[in-house]
Amino acid sequence: MATVKRDYYEVLGVKRDAKPEELKRAYRKLAMEFHPDRNQGDKAAEEKFKEVGEAYSVLSDPQKRQRYDAYGHSGQQMPDFGQFSFDSAFDLFDMFFGGGRRAHGSGPQRGSDLRMSVDITFEESIFGAKRTVDVPRADTCPDCAGSGAAPGTTPHTCPDCGGSGQVRRAMQSIFGQVMNVTACPRCRGIGRLVDDPCARCRGRGLVEARKTIEVAIPAGVDGDVQVRVSGEGEAGPQGGPHGDLYLSFRVAPHPQLIRRGQDLVYELPVSVTQAVLGDRITVPTVSGETEVDLSAGTQPGRVVKIAGQGVPHLRTGRRGDQICVVRVVVPAHVSAKERKLYEELGGRDGKPVEVRRGFFDHLRDFFAPAE
Ligand SMILES: [Zn+2]
Ligand SMILES: [Zn+2]
Known part of the structure; x- marks a missing residue:
């Protein structure tokens, strides 16, 4: 529902190099003309009044005016630009003409939000x-x-x-x-x-x-x-x-899924055997279980994406993904038989294992800002 904003100078009907006094005069004239007290129930006048107030609140402030001149309306989204509200139009009006809007008007007032x-x-x-x-x-x-x-x-x-x-x-x-x-x-x-x-x-x-x-x-x-x-x-x-x-x-939090923007993150715990030999694993998603294929030699921290199983975008409805992060669970205790099998594999030579791509590289991939 984007509405096209008119240029503030155009709104006030002044030139881009208008002096503060000219701005004030133009604002005063227009605010008088469109003030809600003179245009009871007239929506178009109310909109005009707001527009005029907004334009003046920006152009009358030297810093805001400078930024508006440089960036246009997009400058308004900047954090220190200040948010214009309907109230400030009234406040400006009150500052010029005295009186308060809440103090007058005999028609029934709107209730609180x-x-x-x-x-x-x-x-x-x-x-x-x-x-x-x-x-x-x-x-x-x-x-x-x-x-x-x-x-x-x-x-x-x-x-x-x-x-x-x-x-x-x-x-x-x-x-x-x-x-x-x-x-x-x-x-x-x-x-x-x-x-x-x-x-x-x-x-x-x-x-x-x-x-x-x-x-x-x-x-x-x-x-x-x-x-x-x-x-x-x-x-x-x-x-x-x-x-x-x-x-x-x-x-309410989900027991296994964590939202991160439009994506859902799932920690996928696998056994050493599954990581080494690969497996087809059943994983939970928000719409029920699905299967993911783990290739042989999967490293801890490896990311498996399930496309389209994330959070829908509020406006577009497009869904993000489910990001499964592999965690290899090393058994804390092994049976006598398992111990024997591990011993047979050997590899306890007192040296670090040679790696091509380490765990931290995967982590870096995962936490890199995805746009
Ligand atoms: Zn009275
Ligand atoms: Zn009553």
């Missing part, structure tokens, strides 16, 4: 799964539909703010006198007052609830992945819409 972690099996993390999740959250009170007023009664308009939820006062800012808008202290920004509070929610408009939701766990998740379930967070006050639910996953 919720975060939960879900325990899943190793196999579910590989293949994905459908799960039901019990979400404890605040829901709109069913008795008063979130108004907080007892059923049969209605809240009345706050006389102090006339229902707007806002009070305005003149304030000095860097641009001279501006109107500062704050939440009405009497109705706390709601715009209405309740005389007879709803008994069920005690006037809060919200009740504790549990919602069971069905969640699709994507194939290939790990502990770092977050899945957003839109509109399943807490309900907003006064019947406001729900926030979002963010799910993360705790993956």
Whole structure:
């Protein structure tokens, strides 16, 4: 879902060599035009407002601007570039014009986002799964539909703010006198007052609830992945819409397989005889057992790949491999007969064995960064 980002200078409608004052002027004009308070419910305006805020937050910072000029949008992915959020657009706006967005606006507010972690099996993390999740959250009170007023009664308009939820006062800012808008202290920004509070929610408009939701766990998740379930967070006050639910996953370890990126690593223990003579060996994979052929003379640390038995990529679905690392298990105890046979093989001449390619070469191969 890559979206094409417009050039920041183009967004603000300024030349590439625009002076800080020009940037500020352009930003101020556009932010005014697209501010959510003037474009209630207009998604396109909201996007514009974000875009403008993002462009200004980068271009107004000399270091970020320099990097943007050099690297373009990709410079943003650099660790010290700083993450732009919707909030910072508002903060910039507040800095210019005073007032806070949370303090005004009489419409029902959106509820908070919720975060939960879900325990899943190793196999579910590989293949994905459908799960039901019990979400404890605040829901709109069913008795008063979130108004907080007892059923049969209605809240009345706050006389102090006339229902707007806002009070305005003149304030000095860097641009001279501006109107500062704050939440009405009497109705706390709601715009209405309740005389007879709803008994069920005690006037809060919200009740504790549990919602069971069905969640699709994507194939290939790990502990770092977050899945957003839109509109399943807490309900907003006064019947406001729900926030979002963010799910993360705790993956149970597998007894024999360890995930490494898109690959699964398996330590394949073999006997000295199997290593020397070769064998066809049954090994576990995430989708059941399979056989691998061990050639005669297999060295410890040798890697046998089972293609396509790794972890699917979250976006492409392409699976990595299972990497079997051979470990030759030397018997700690031998029977009298085995001892005799080993003695017959000889080779105890008090010198190190001559090797062409040592164990450490295999290790180096295995741990070399694979791209
Ligand atoms: Zn209620
Ligand atoms: Zn009021």
